Amino acid sequence: MKRVLYLPFLLFAISFLISCNSQNNEYHLTQKEAEYRASLLSNIHYNLKINLSTEDFFEGNVEISFDVWKSEKLRLDYFQGEVQSVVLNEEHQLDNIDHTNGFLIIPAQDIKKGNNKIKINFKTPYARTGNGLHKFTDPDDKEIYIYSQFEAFHANKMFPCFDQPDLKATFQLTVEAPKSWKVISSNNQSSILLSTNNPNSIHTFPKTEKFSSYVFSLHAGPYQVFEDSYNSIPLKLYVRRSLAKYINPRDWFQFTKEGFAFYEGYFDFAYPFSKYDQIIVPEFNFGAMENVGAVTFSERFVSRGPMTRAQRENLSDVILHELAHMWFGNLVTMKWWNGLWLNESFATYMASLAQERNSEFHETWETFFEKMKQWAYDEDSFSTNHPIEAKVENTEEAFTQFDGITYGKGASVLKQLVFFIGETNFQNGVRTYLKRYAYSNSTLKDFLFELELASGISLRKWSKDWLETKGTNEIEFVSECSDRFLKWKVIQSKPGMENKFRDHKINIGIYKFDANQKNDSLPALVYDSFPIIYTGRATSYVQEVKDCPDFILVNAEDQDFVTWKWKDVDLEKVKYILKYDTNSFRKLMLWNALAQQIELGEITFEDFYKTATEIIPGEESSKLKKWILANLSSDRGYSYFTSRFWFPNEKRDIDIKKLSTFLWEGLSQEKPQTDLQKYWFSAFLDSTFLKEDQERLWNLFIGKTNIIGLKLDQDQRWSILIKLSSLGYKSDEFRTSIETEKKIDTSSRGTNSALSVEATSPSIEIKTKWFKELVNPKSSSHSTATLRSVAYQLFPVYQKELQLPFFKLYLEALDKFDKIDDENYLDGFAKSLTPDFCSAESKHLLSKFVNSHSKLPASIKKTLKKQIDLEERCILMKKKNLSLK
Numbered sequence: 079m080k081r082v083l084y085l086p087f088l089l090f091a092i093s094f095l096i097s098c099n100s101q102n103n104e105y106h107l108t109q110k111e112a113e114y115r116a117s118l119l120s121n122i123h124y125n126l127k128i129n130l131s132t133e134d135f136f137e138g139n140v141e142i143s144f145d146v147w148k149s150e151k152l153r154l155d156y157f158q159g160e161v162q163s164v165v166l167n168e169e170h171q172l173d174n175i176d177h178t179n180g181f182l183i184i185p186a187q188d189i190k191k192g193n194n195k196i197k198i199n200f201k202t203p204y205a206r207t208g209n210g211l212h213k214f215t216d217p218d219d220k221e222i223y224i225y226s227q228f229e230a231f232h233a234n235k236m237f238p239c240f241d242q243p244d245l246k247a248t249f250q251l252t253v254e255a256p257k258s259w260k261v262i263s264s265n266n267q268s269s270i271l272l273s274t275n276n277p278n279s280i281h282t283f284p285k286t287e288k289f290s291s292y293v294f295s296l297h298a299g300p301y302q303v304f305e306d307s308y309n310s311i312p313l314k315l316y317v318r319r320s321l322a323k324y325i326n327p328r329d330w331f332q333f334t335k336e337g338f339a340f341y342e343g344y345f346d347f348a349y350p351f352s353k354y355d356q357i358i359v360p361e362f363n364f365g366a367m368e369n370v371g372a373v374t375f376s377e378r379f380v381s382r383g384p385m386t387r388a389q390r391e392n393l394s395d396v397i398l399h400e401l402a403h404m405w406f407g408n409l410v411t412m413k414w415w416n417g418l419w420l421n422e423s424f425a426t427y428m429a430s431l432a433q434e435r436n437s438e439f440h441e442t443w444e445t446f447f448e449k450m451k452q453w454a455y456d457e458d459s460f461s462t463n464h465p466i467e468a469k470v471e472n473t474e475e476a477f478t479q480f481d482g483i484t485y486g487k488g489a490s491v492l493k494q495l496v497f498f499i500g501e502t503n504f505q506n507g508v509r510t511y512l513k514r515y516a517y518s519n520s521t522l523k524d525f526l527f528e529l530e531l532a533s534g535i536s537l538r539k540w541s542k543d544w545l546e547t548k549g550t551n552e553i554e555f556v557s558e559c560s561d562r563f564l565k566w567k568v569i570q571s572k573p574g575m576e577n578k579f580r581d582h583k584i585n586i587g588i589y590k591f592d593a594n595q596k597n598d599s600l601p602a603l604v605y606d607s608f609p610i611i612y613t614g615r616a617t618s619y620v621q622e623v624k625d626c627p628d629f630i631l632v633n634a635e636d637q638d639f640v641t642w643k644w645k646d647v648d649l650e651k652v653k654y655i656l657k658y659d660t661n662s663f664r665k666l667m668l669w670n671a672l673a674q675q676i677e678l679g680e681i682t683f684e685d686f687y688k689t690a691t692e693i694i695p696g697e698e699s700s701k702l703k704k705w706i707l708a709n710l711s712s713d714r715g716y717s718y719f720t721s722r723f724w725f726p727n728e729k730r731d732i733d734i735k736k737l738s739t740f741l742w743e744g745l746s747q748e749k750p751q752t753d754l755q756k757y758w759f760s761a762f763l764d765s766t767f768l769k770e771d772q773e774r775l776w777n778l779f780i781g782k783t784n785i786i787g788l789k790l791d792q793d794q795r796w797s798i799l800i801k802l803s804s805l806g807y808k809s810d811e812f813r814t815s816i817e818t819e820k821k822i823d824t825s826s827r828g829t830n831s832a833l834s835v836e837a838t839s840p841s842i843e844i845k846t847k848w849f850k851e852l853v854n855p856k857s858s859s860h861s862t863a864t865l866r867s868v869a870y871q872l873f874p875v876y877q878k879e880l881q882l883p884f885f886k887l888y889l890e891a892l893d894k895f896d897k898i899d900d901e902n903y904l905d906g907f908a909k910s911l912t913p914d915f916c917s918a919e920s921k922h923l924l925s926k927f928v929n930s931h932s933k934l935p936a937s938i939k940k941t942l943k944k945q946i947d948l949e950e951r952c953i954l955m956k957k958k959n960l961s962l963k
Contacts, residue, residue, distance in 0.1 A: 105180035105898045106474040107155065107231065109414055112242040115153060116413075119240065121145040121193075122247035123285075126237060129278075130255040130298055132222055136211065139199045140237050146194060151186040155234035155241040157210075157898075159202035166196055180898065182238065198238050207862045207900040208363040210235030211296065214861075216360070218320035218825050223299035225359040225374055227367060230415060231473035233291040243290040244413040244519040251283040255298050262297040262316065264289075264370040265352045286370070287351060288517045290411050295369035297357050306331040308338045311349055316357040317380070320825060324380050330356065333394040333437070337401040340436040341428070346509045350409045350516065356397070360826055361863035363902040366396050368403030368425075375400075377827075383791030386753040388704065391439045398429035398437075410515040415476035419466045419545075420525060422480070423488025426450060430489075441701060444663045447636050448705060450486040452670065455641065457482030458550045460944045463574075466491060467522050467545045474936045477901040483548075490639045491544050497637040498540075498583050499533040507532035540581070544639075549577030552641045553612070555586070559626035564588075567618040568610070571643075581613045587634025587664065588627035589655060602658040607634050629655060636667060644671055647680050653689055662699040669702065673709055676716075677951060679958035683721040684733075686710075690718075691740055704757045711741060711761035713875055716955070719765040720875050724916070724956045731768060738762065738771045750787020759788060763801055767876065772807050779815070792823050796831035804838040804874045830864050834871040840880060848872060849884055852911070853891040855903055862903040869910035878915060885913045885920075889927050892942075897935045908941040914948065916956055921949035 121144060128138040146152075157180040164172040166188050175182050184196065204213035204224070209232040214223045226236060234241040253261045257272065261281040271280040286294075302322035304315040315330050334354070342348055355372045362376040379393050406428070407421035430450075433442035457463060466488045470476050496504045507529035515524060522545065526537045552573060557566040566586070572578055587607045608621060629651050632642040652672060659665055672689070675681045690706050697703055710718045719737060722730045745758035766775050777783035778790070779798045790798070799816055820832045837848045851858050852869050860868075873881040888911055895904055913920050928934070928942050 105157065106472040107153075107242060108472045109416075109470065111153065112244070112414060115240065116242065116244050118146050118148065118150055118152070119144050119245055120147075122240060122245055123250070124237075124239065124247055125250045127252045128237075128254070128296065130224060130253060130259070130261075132256065134213070135201055135203045137199075137201045138237060139197065140239070142196045142198075142239070144194055144240075145192060146189055147191065149186050149189045149191055152184040152189060154182040154184060154196070154198075154238050155231075156180070156182055156198075156200070156238035157235045159200050159235075159238075161238070162199040162201060164196065164198050167194055168197070180234070200238060202236060205235060208361055208902060209900060212359075212361065214360045214826075216318055216320055216826065217829055221300050221319065223301070223318060223360060225297040225299075225357065225362075226295045226369075227363065227374065228294065228369075229292040229367060230418075230476040231292075233294060236296070239291050241291050243292060243411050243415070246288045246290050246411065246517070246519065248288050249283075249286045249294050251281075251296070253281045253283075253296065253298065254278045255281065258300045259298045260301045260303060260316065262295075262301075262355055262357060262372050264294060264372060266312070289370050289408055293368060293370045293408050293411075295367075295372045295374070297359070297372060297374070301357070304331075306335075308335045308354075311338065312353040314353070314355045316355065318358070318360065318377075321358070321377065321380050324382050325358075326385075329385075329390060329393065330397065333397045334401065336394075336436045337398045337432055340432040341402060341405065344428075344431075344505060344508075345405055345512055347405060347409075347512050347516075349404065351404060354401075354404075361861050363863070366400045368400045368407055370404070370408050373400045381791075382793050382827075383789075386756055388701070388753065391433070391442070391445060394433060394437055394439055395429050395442070395445070398432045399425045402428040402432070405512055409517060410512055411519050413519045413521055415470040415473070415479060416468055417520075417522060418470075418476070418479050419468070419484045419488040420522065422485045423466070423492055426485050426489035427492045441662070443636065444666055444701060446489075447663070448666060448670070448701075450482075451490050451636070451639075452486075453482035454486030454490055454639070455482075455550060458487055458548070460947050462940045462943045462947075463548045465546050465548045467541075474897055474901070477905075478936050478940050487639065494583070494637055494639055495529075495537075495540070495544075499529065499535050499537075503533035503535075504529065543578060543580040547576060547578050549574040550639065550641055551577070551580055551582070552643050553582075553632070554643045554645065555630060555632045557630060559623070562623055562626060564621045564623045564626065565618070566610075566621060567616060568612040569616050570612060570614065579614050581611065582638050582640060583609060583611050584633050584638040584640070585609050585635040587631035588623060589629040589631070589659075590625045591628040591651075591654060603628075603655065605659065605661070605664070631664060631668060634664060634667070636663070642671060644675060644680070647672070647675050649681070649685060649689060653693060656689070656693045657696060662702055665699070666702060666705065669705065676959075677955055679954070682959045683718045684959075687718045687737070694744070700752075700754050700757070703754060707741075707757055707761040710737065711765035713764045716952075719767075721956075721959060723875055723878075724960060734765065734767050735770075737765055738768065741765060742771075742774065745788075746785060750785075751789075752787070755785075755787055759794070763794075763797060766801055767805065772802060772805055775802060776807065776809075776812070780811070793827065793831075795819060796823070796828065796835070799835050800831065800838055800871060803835045804840065804871070804877070806840045830867045833860075833864065833868050837868045838871040838874065840877055842880060842883070845872065845880055845884065849887060849911075852907060853887070853894075855900075855907075862900060862906075866903065866906040866910065869907055872911065881911075881913065882915075884911070885923070888913060889923075892927075892934065892938050893931060895935055895938065897933075899935065901935070901937045904935050905937040905941060908938045912941065912945045914945060914952070916949065916952040918953060921946055921953065924949065 123143040125141040128136060130136050161177050164175055166172055170188060204211055209227050211226050231241055233239050251263050255261050255278055257279045263283050264286050265283055267281045268284045269282045300319060301316035302319045304327035306313040313331055313334060315327050317325050351371045353371050356375060357372060358375045358377055358380060360377050366373060366375045381389060402425040406424040412418060412420060430442045430446045433439045464483060466483060468479055470479060511525055511528040526541055530537050552571045554569040557564055570579055585607045587605060590604045592602055655668060656665055676683055676686060690710055694703060694706055713719060722733045741762040745762050748755040748758050766772060775798055816835055836844060848868055852865055855862050855865055858865060924942055924946050
């Protein structure tokens with residue numbers, strides 16, 4: 079390919095990039111520092127007063143009351159704000175306090191044994207990164223909105239504090255803000271003072287329960303508010319006024335009430351706080367955040383068209399996840415960030431359990447398998463993997479733990495633990511654990527102790543194997559059958575240097591076919607399953623079965639966490655099951671196993687395409703169709719569409735034409751105004767490449783082509799323009815339409831979309847302009863959220879030749895970023911612009927860069943190491959697909 083030929087020329091230039099990143103890591107709090115500070119302090123209380131201005135900064139003062147048992151110097155965390163005065167114990171003015179590294183040091187001689195009070199006046203800039211206290215101006219109506227985001231180490235970006243999870247405190251808050259603003263925090267205001275002489279109002283909040291600094295919060299602005307209640311618990315939903323018309327508060331409150339009903343019963347512990355607000359905020363870095371009594375959600379959950387069932391299920395899942403945190407995470411909190419998994423894994427597992435037991439979304443475990451579990455398997459396969467209970471040396475590393483292991487693998491292992499010790503034992507252990515450690519901190523040992531008491535089963539070995547050792551086991555299932563006796567053997571392996579054999583419990587599914595079945599009322603296949611326990615290198619047994627099976631599905635009910643090494647794939651048998659099995663979950667697992675065979679070189683993407691196009695017409699599950707279509711058409715990651723760019727242009731175009739014809743026919747024939755019609759449209763949009771399909775897409779946009787029931791919402795219209803721009807689509811009407819859409823949609827989402835339309839255009843001048851902007855986020859007029867959305871669209875899969883000249887510039891930019899720079903931006907920049915050329919040269923250059931730059935920020939280093947792994951996999955997959963074409 080042409081793009082590969084340029085890479086050796088870059089090798090010489092990039093080889094001169096040596097490690098020159100010398101920034102220190104002093105700002106980030108280490109675990110040792112946190113442990114020492116926690117050993118000194120107790121009875122912490124913050125009396126915080128904030129004046130929220132409409133300028134680029136806010137002012138405030140905080141009085142911190144705390145006890146110490148001996149006089150030692152104290153670190154007080156506060157990042158890049160201005161300390162105006164410090165008074166200790168109401169009389170001692172502290173001058174010349176060092177505040178150069180993002181924290182203050184209070185000298186030991188100024189600290190007395192017993193109770194102390196520090197009063198600090200400060201001035202802090204609003205954040206533009208989504209971390210700290212973030213300010214946003216709505217381009218629609220010019221209104222200002224404020225929200226906070228403090229996890230993992232960002233409360234100190236708003237006010238001076240002891241910012242670590244095991245220094246729980248009580249908070250008392252007073253806020254002065256414009257009269258038109260709602261002000262929201264962890265509990266409801268006790269008073270709102272209005273004065274004719276003051277354009278602002280003063281909101282006073284009473285003393286809170288005791289909790290960690292990272293789940294304290296403050297939000298303000300002229301939000302639209304919807305209200306409801308669950309029993310005696312007030313429920314409120316806040317959203318920007320310009321987005322309020324797109325909100326369905328009924329769904330939000332219904333999903334929330336379902337969670338309250340399930341969790342209070344399951345935990346046998348009433349909701350531990352006074353109220354429950356949910357705030358939908360702009361430019362949010364995550365999906366949501368479990369602030370006590372004031373959960374924040376990304377505006378990505380606001381759809382400007384009718385929501386599909388999948389979107390509603392996802393919203394329900396996230397609402398339930400955050401609500402579970404009120405008990406696991408907020409009521410009981412880990413001592414340090416190595417215990418983050420228990421917060422996130424538990425909330426992830428409980429959200430799916432709550433959906434299964436008390437919602438309309440009974441397909442939740444299918445979604446869990448499709449998303450969370452695959453994320454977990456992927457993350458655990460990288461060289462950057464870590465134990466679920468990981469070692470986290472400092473708060474910089476804490477950010478890198480928000481990954482598929484902490485969420486997906488941890489939740490999967492909890493699911494397996496429930497299967498292993500029994501749900502009643504697990505539930506009883508959780509109940510006593512919450513009661514024992516309410517409003518305090520705990521460790522893994524504490525959690526396991528309560529489960530052991532409830533179940534009577536020692537979990538020490540289980541914990542060592544599953545939580546404290548990294549890696550995923552692989553198994554082969556070898557069998558032979560005669561006279562209804564199935565002789566089977568499980569062969570377990572432990573890839574990776576630190577992996578080990580584990581004890582597993584798994585379900586084995588067996589299929590018996592009846593291909594000659596003439597009676598449509600009788601099944602064409604019969605399914606049965608049985609559980610087994612396997613340990614060590616190999617486990618074997620002879621099992622009596624009703625009939626010798628025609629096909630065996632390993633881990634059939636998805637209780638185990640293990641990779642199945644599927645040998646000798648028989649596509650005809652697979653297609654038979656996919657055609658006749660009525661259980662969508664089993665078919666999803668089989669589809670996923672089939673897709674994994676592509677990476678292993680057992681089948682090609684062409685095999686997958688043929689199977690998919692044969693099965694889709696008869697498939698009744700919209701969830702399965704959505705999954706299949708995405709794996710055919712996605713323009714991100716590995717799909718049939720993206721794999722076509724491995725081939726010469728002639729074959730590429732023939733195959734993409736074949737795909738687009740199939741998708742267009744499916745879209746044209748699908749039932750109008752259904753979720754499936756939207757899925758077919760998304761698939762066609764994603765895989766649009768050829769000129770003919772660009773014209774089809776354009777004609778849909780302008781209304782020249784009409785598909786009954788397909789009504790393009792504003793976000794879909796922008797998606798079409800972004801796609802066409804990325805392909806260099808040119809016409810006077812096209813440019814005019816972009817300007818028209820910008821006038822119609824003046825929202826922040828519209829603004830970002832318009833910038834993406836420009837940035838994705840296949841022009842080296844435009845790429846250069848935006849690349850310069852992206853490598854200098856601090857000097858940009860755009861927020862980091864806007865820059866990340868642009869970076870995501872800058873180099874689509876078919877623009878690799880345009881990306882190539884930026885390889886060296888990309889590495890130079892990474893070398894200039896600092897460990898104290900915003901980790902969300904570093905992560906987004908590194909991922910979106912990573913040079914994924916699927917070549918030995920790019921893999922070599924990335925490896926050489928990482929090996930010679932030991933002081934890279936942790937988030938960047940992890941992203942690059944994962945990309946090196948992905949390049950290696952892609953090279954092997956590409957080679958095997960080309961050889962088997």
